[in-house]
Structure formats: C-alpha cells, structure tokens
Amino acid sequence: MKVVRKNAKGETRELLLKEYFLNAYLIALLKRVGEGAAKFSQAPAPELQPVRVRSGR
Numbered sequence: 001m002k003v004v005r006k007n008a009k010g011e012t013r014e015l016l017l018k019e020y021f022l023n024a025y026l027i028a029l030l031k032r033v034g035e036g037a038a039k040f041s042q043a044p045a046p047e048l049q050p051v052r053v054r055s056g057r
Helices: 017-041
Strands: 002-006 012-016
Touching: none
Parallel strands: none
Antiparallel strands: 002 012
16 A cells, blocks of 8 residues: 655655555564663673682692
8 A cells, every 4th residue: 555645845745655564573573672671781790609618829
C-alpha cells in the first residue's frame, strides 16, 4: 500500500508503509536491546570477601 503526500511546493512523494513499519520494528528492537544491556550493566557487582594472607618469611 502506498501513501501519497504533497509537500509545501505541491510536489508529490510516494512513501511505502512497509518502510514505516520496518523502521518502527527496528526502533522497538533496538530499544529492547538497549534496555537489556542497561539491565545487565547495572547489575550489582559481587560482594568481595576478605582473604587471609600468609607472610612469606
């Protein structure tokens, strides 16, 4: 399906709806990937445990 639009100069430009849906899908996908990466990178670091060290003398 095509959508025909006219700009201020009266010129027509045909835009494909497929392109709009593809762009919307890609934007949604990138947003979800970004949210997943943010969730992964904001995970709390593991708590460090003290370790007993022996002297080498």
